[in-house]
Amino acid sequence: MSHHLVEVNELRYTYPDGTQALAGVDFRITHGEAVAIVGANGAGKSTLLQHLNGYLWPSSGQVRVGDYALTKQNLQDARRSVGMVFQDPDDQLFMPTVREDVAFGPLNLGLSEEDALQRVTTALRQVGALHLQDRPPHRLSSGEKRAVAIATVLAMSPDVLVLDEPSTGLDPKSRRQLIDWLAGYRHTKIIASHDLDLVLDLCQRTIVLSAGKVLADGPTREVFQDQKLLEQSRLERPLRLQGCPVCSLASS
Amino acid sequence: MAGTESRLFDITFLDMLACQESPVHRLDARAKVLTTFIFVVVVASFDKYAVVSLLPLFLFPLVLVVQARLPYGFLGKRLLLVAPFALMVGAFNPLLDQQTQLLLGTFAVTGGWLSFLSILLRFTLTVGMALVLIAVTSFPGICNAIDKLGAPRVFALQLLFLYRYIFVLGEEARRMVRARSLRSFHGRGNGLKVYGALLTQLLWRTIERAQRVHKAMLSRGFVGTVPLLQMKRFTWQDGAFVGLWCGFFIAVRILSGSAELQVWVAELLK
Numbered sequence: 111m112s113h114h115l116v117e118v119n120e121l122r123y124t125y126p127d128g129t130q131a132l133a134g135v136d137f138r139i140t141h142g143e144a145v146a147i148v149g150a151n152g153a154g155k156s157t158l159l160q161h162l163n164g165y166l167w168p169s170s171g172q173v174r175v176g177d178y179a180l181t182k183q184n185l186q187d188a189r190r191s192v193g194m195v196f197q198d199p200d201d202q203l204f205m206p207t208v209r210e211d212v213a214f215g216p217l218n219l220g221l222s223e224e225d226a227l228q229r230v231t232t233a234l235r236q237v238g239a240l241h242l243q244d245r246p247p248h249r250l251s252s253g254e255k256r257a258v259a260i261a262t263v264l265a266m267s268p269d270v271l272v273l274d275e276p277s278t279g280l281d282p283k284s285r286r287q288l289i290d291w292l293a294g295y296r297h298t299k300i301i302a303s304h305d306l307d308l309v310l311d312l313c314q315r316t317i318v319l320s321a322g323k324v325l326a327d328g329p330t331r332e333v334f335q336d337q338k339l340l341e342q343s344r345l346e347r348p349l350r351l352q353g354c355p356v357c358s359l360a361s362s
Numbered sequence: 363m364a365g366t367e368s369r370l371f372d373i374t375f376l377d378m379l380a381c382q383e384s385p386v387h388r389l390d391a392r393a394k395v396l397t398t399f400i401f402v403v404v405v406a407s408f409d410k411y412a413v414v415s416l417l418p419l420f421l422f423p424l425v426l427v428v429q430a431r432l433p434y435g436f437l438g439k440r441l442l443l444v445a446p447f448a449l450m451v452g453a454f455n456p457l458l459d460q461q462t463q464l465l466l467g468t469f470a471v472t473g474g475w476l477s478f479l480s481i482l483l484r485f486t487l488t489v490g491m492a493l494v495l496i497a498v499t500s501f502p503g504i505c506n507a508i509d510k511l512g513a514p515r516v517f518a519l520q521l522l523f524l525y526r527y528i529f530v531l532g533e534e535a536r537r538m539v540r541a542r543s544l545r546s547f548h549g550r551g552n553g554l555k556v557y558g559a560l561l562t563q564l565l566w567r568t569i570e571r572a573q574r575v576h577k578a579m580l581s582r583g584f585v586g587t588v589p590l591l592q593m594k595r596f597t598w599q600d601g602a603f604v605g606l607w608c609g610f611f612i613a614v615r616i617l618s619g620s621a622e623l624q625v626w627v628a629e630l631l632k
Binding site for chain 2: 163189193217227246262263
């Protein structure tokens with residue numbers, strides 16, 4: 111059985127106040143893929159992510175993680191296999207020290223303290239944050255918080271890594287470090303972002319959401335070259351795919 | 363808001379002190395919490411006119427401050443900041459209790475003044491010791507210790523979450539107040555009504571954040587209990603610390619009750 115598969119069929123979700131956030135979303139993400147989910151504010155990205163490990167239950171349709179449809183019975187299993195990195199690391203880092211925070215997941219999985227601490231060390235080393243382990247989360251910089259938030263998820267050895275706006279609030283250097291790190295991470299990745307240059311660097315495939323529907327799903331470069339599609343979904347071509355104003359002036 | 367900020371800074375500073383290295387810092391948090399608890403109980407158990415007999419107890423915080431190389435200027439200032447509370451509590455004692463309790467030569471000291479002085483001493487001992495305890499143990503260390511000493515887990519967790527999010531909440535409140543003052547002119551926009559709106563906002567944000575934190579917990583396998591890491595082993599040094607200091611407190615307490623000592627102190631004062 112492969113846990114590395116995420117599939118969404120005819121997914122619909124309406125909030126209690128009547129707002130329809132998802133109006134029939136379909137896609138299938140397979141092992142090792144890096145997929146971006148992009149779209150305007152309110153397009154349904156966050157709502158979609160919240161379905162992937164069962165915070166929200168679809169009004170209709172289905173989410174499949176691995177070979178099974180997500181149900182209340184296999185929820186714990188799905189939450190282990192789909193690791194979610196939140197937009198605001200302050201929401202994710204709730205324990206008094208970095209070490210305890212990273213150990214939270216492994217201990218909940220029933221690991222012994224020794225094994226949990228082993229995982230803490232491995233995960234923190236992976237994101238280059240081992241030196242922060244005794245620090246309280248509120249004394250970390252945004253970049254450090256982000257790295258630790260990713261480590262908290264890695265410590266649970268997820269099969270699929272889901273990141274919600276991972277580059278928000280990072281300075282250019284921290285952003286670049288994050289991109290380099292994510293590029294080296296070989297498991298399945300799903301990244302929701304407005305940072306289309308980051309998407310261009312990391313994801314071979316892009317799903318464009320608009321008004322709760324999939325407007326496009328294809329190779330990232332192709333999607334970002336489609337000017338009409340980008341305008342329709344309130345997006346802009348990534349800076350790197352735009353002509354450089356300085357160079358083009360010089361040549362003209 | 364500057365006040366709130368500096369309070370938050372205090373906690374951070376105390377925690378930074380708690381990261382230092384010293385024999386006191388190395389002691390088990392449980393030993394320090396337990397000893398401090400007994401210290402506070404002993405201080406509270408003294409007679410209401412106790413003044414001189416309280417003095418030997420200053421040895422405990424002073425030894426810790428010296429051994430842990432804590433900055434006494436900082437601790438002293440924090441004590442002074444909260445001192446008005448103690449002054450308020452005891453301020454009327456000299457007026458209410460005018461019975462002479464002690465003669466210093468020809469000078470009569472009334473019970474009111476003695477109990478007022480006693481309140482100030484107890485305040486200095488207990489609040490000072492609380493500050494010292496955080497500075498040598500750290501706030502999370504204390505929470506972990508009370509959990510391991512058998513207090514209900516939910517109690518320790520409440521404190522830990524309070525500690526974790528008070529900075530986040532403080533920062534949010536600070537941003538809101540700054541945003542308000544940037545658009546308030548000539549005292550307009552500073553009224554109680556606006557404060558009400560700000561507080562409502564803050565409450566909403568807190569609830570929303572709590573929901574997101576809960577989601578983050580769920581996504582990492584939270585099923586109702588928060589696992590806390592074990593503490594290091596309780597060593598004989600920790601035991602000796604608890605035993606010796608508690609023995610000292612109790613000895614001071616028992617001796618203070620002995621009539622001979624009181625006579626001796628009275629002689630000394632004459």
